[in-house]
Amino acid sequence: MEPIELLKKFKNLEPDPDYTKRSRNLILSNGRWAGFPVSMKEITMGIFKSGWSIALTAAMLLLAVGSFSALKIFSPVRNSVVDITGLKAEAEAIDAQIELGNVVYTSALGIENKTSTTSIASPKATVKISPPAKTENIGQESGEEGTSTEPTIDSVLDALSQ
Amino acid sequence: MAISNRPLFISFPMLDGEAKLVESAVRGKASAFGLLYDHYQPKIYRFILIKIGRREDAEDLTHQVFLNAWQSISNYKDLGFPFSSWLYRIARNQVIDKYRTKKREIDIEKVEAEYFSDLGLNEESIEGKIRIELVMEAVKTLKQDYQDVLIMRFVEDLSIKEVAATIEKTEGAVKLMQHRAVKELKKILEKKHGTNRTS
Known part of the structure; x- marks a missing residue:
């Protein structure tokens, strides 16, 4: 059996003439060039396509430039440009008076605490400590913190915020 | 040959x-x-x-x-x-x-004889029809590139250069593919022929 010779027999394969005629007519009548004049169609499509693309590009550009400007205005990065040394000097010049009120003590130990908050105050700052208010329930809330003889950082911060 | x-x-x-x-x-x-x-x-x-x-x-x-x-x-x-x-x-x-x-x-192995007879081949003898059916079955089991080379070279008589341009390979590659495709096709046909004889 010679495969090449047998393959050559496939040359006899022919499409059905009716199908060929139908397909040909369909392609040539419904194809790309049928219907509208080519130039008109192409020009119209071109105008629409290019118009849309230009509009889209402009919108994107506006959006990009706008968002960039907004970032510049509202960005926190802007604050980092502030003169640090000047700010430090200004801060040191402030005569801060911090009053600590309602520093809480743990009821469990019942030890009067003298706060160490003076250590966190600035050299020029004077700290006035109001008489300690012992509370019964703080110990329950603070849990383990209640075992410490010194007020917790949280409580000091709370007091500071008040 | x-x-x-x-x-x-x-x-x-x-x-x-x-x-x-x-x-x-x-x-x-x-x-x-x-x-x-x-x-x-x-x-x-x-x-x-x-x-x-x-x-x-x-x-x-x-x-x-x-x-x-x-x-x-x-x-x-x-x-x-x-x-x-x-x-x-x-x-x-x-x-x-x-x-x-x-x-x-379609599972090629299960295709009936009428299926190929409907293709429009002007083969009169039954033996001829069976042979063509076997070749067609065998061609389909080959790799796509091998199929393309065999059809273009032996059914459509395209030159090596034209086949190379069509399948986007070098002429040397096409020659090699043709050689391998023919060899593989023969092998498949011999196997099928042997099976047909014994069955």
Whole structure:
């Protein structure tokens, strides 16, 4: 059996003439060039396509430039440009008076605490400590913190915020 | 052996004035494309039919190939290859897409004899029909590239150069593929022939 010779027999394969005629007519009548004049169609499509693309590009550009400007205005990065040394000097010049009120003590130990908050105050700052208010329930809330003889950082911060 | 006597570099007969026809078709002249269709449609149809094996599918795909060609002919660039190379490339892609979207519906091993008889082969003897059926079955079991090379070389008589341009391989690669495809086809046919004799 010679495969090449047998393959050559496939040359006899022919499409059905009716199908060929139908397909040909369909392609040539419904194809790309049928219907509208080519130039008109192409020009119209071109105008629409290019118009849309230009509009889209402009919108994107506006959006990009706008968002960039907004970032510049509202960005926190802007604050980092502030003169640090000047700010430090200004801060040191402030005569801060911090009053600590309602520093809480743990009821469990019942030890009067003298706060160490003076250590966190600035050299020029004077700290006035109001008489300690012992509370019964703080110990329950603070849990383990209640075992410490010194007020917790949280409580000091709370007091500071008040 | 028939192939040894056959010159390998047969030039594919192009359509008379093909370059001008293509040029006119590119400019949108339907009658020019119609002539190209008349010349190449049977070849593309055969190419697809041997690969697909179903007349209806081959007709659909052939129609699609020429429709695509007509719709995108404005993008056609003459790179010195015949117009047929471009059409075969569209046809190949069409067949690949067909296989990709729809797995082969027919199990070749279970195909009945009537199926191939319906293909339109003018083979009178039963033995001849059986042989052609066997070849067709065997061709379909080959790799896609091997199928393409065998069909283009031995059914459509394309030159090595044209096949190379169509399947986008070097001429050396095409020669090698042809050699391997023929060898593999023989092997499959011998195996099938042996099976047919024993059964």
